Amino acid sequence: MDIPGAALLCVLAVLGAGLQRISGMGFALTVAPFAVVVAGPGGxxxxxxxxxxxxxxxxxxxxxxxxxxRRAAVLTCFGIVGVGAGALMARVVPGAWLEIVIGVLVIASILLVSRPRLPGARTRGGGTVGAGLASGFMSVTAGISGPPLALYAVATGWEPQRFAATVQPVFLVLGATSFATKVLVPRGALDGSVNGMLLAAVAAAALCGAALAGTLARIIRAAVARRILLLVSAVGGLLVLGRGAGDLLS
Known part of the structure; x- marks a missing residue:
């Protein structure tokens, strides 16, 4: 295991978990790009x-x-469909191209989430379906399921506290389903690339971050936390994109 890389992931996991406890999302967007660099797109x-x-x-x-x-159930159901579609794509796309896809998804998500408001009228039922499908697809391919839900929340005027709570069971099911497609389905995308020690370390760091969320909220203001999240995610997205491009050119 890459010890410096694992240590960086644990630090980011503490920060990301704290942000997610405060705002409803942030863990995956903070950790996923660097996890791809450390352990590859599959693991x-x-x-x-x-x-x-x-x-x-x-x-x-x-x-x-x-x-x-009710809203969590609808988003979850369509999210599972999106996971299935994304899992099929992850199986047929070569690793270098998958890294490029992940990098593009991360950067596009940052650009969209960083916009204070969305143009046009508020979305209706179709927006719920689209948000669920996109969330599931991005969960299994890039590890980040939050941005489509955040955009949906802005478009529908979803109250922040209710949003932060409601998306947690959605993340729970989509994360578990995405993981299952990689380790339980025959001929999955992992090929033994998941490091058990790395998984345990990042999980422990995430739980610590959630426990320290109250302290982080007092130290880091919401606006500053948002900037940190976007900056760290952008750096990670660019790293993944550059690594994928480098693999293609080599």
Whole structure:
């Protein structure tokens, strides 16, 4: 295991988990790009999927009173369909091209999420379907399922506290389903590339970050936390994109 890389992932996992506890998302977007660099597109995304599911399970219990069960169920159902489509793509796309796809998805997500408001009228039922499908697709291919849901929340005027609570069971199911497609389905995308020690270390760091969220909220203001999230994610997305391009050219 790459010790410096693993240590960096653990630090980012603490930060990302704290951001997710405060705002509803942030763990996967912070950790996933660097996990791909450290462990490859198969093993890295699998680690993020598993740890995202674990963190979301803890936050689901903690925030259960604010969860909109009906909306969570609809997003989850269509998200599972998106996971299936993304899993098929991950099997047929070569590793270098998959890294490029992941890098592009991360950077595009940052550009969209960083916009303060979306143009046009508020979305209706079709927006729920699209958000769920996109969230599941991005979960299994890039490890990040939050940006489509964040865009949907902005478009529908979803109250932030309800959003932060409701997306946790969605992250839980999509993360677990995405992980299952990699380790349980025959001829999955991992080929033994998941490092158990790395998975355990990142999971422990994520739980620590969730526990320290109250302290992080007092130290880091919401606007500063958002800038940190976008900056770290952008650096990671560019690294993954550059690595994939380099593999193609070599």
């Amino acid at each position: 890295g995304i699998a680690v993020v999927n598993a740890c995202s599911a674990l963190l979301a399970a803890v936050l689901t219990v903690h925030l259960r009173q604010s969860i909109d069960l």
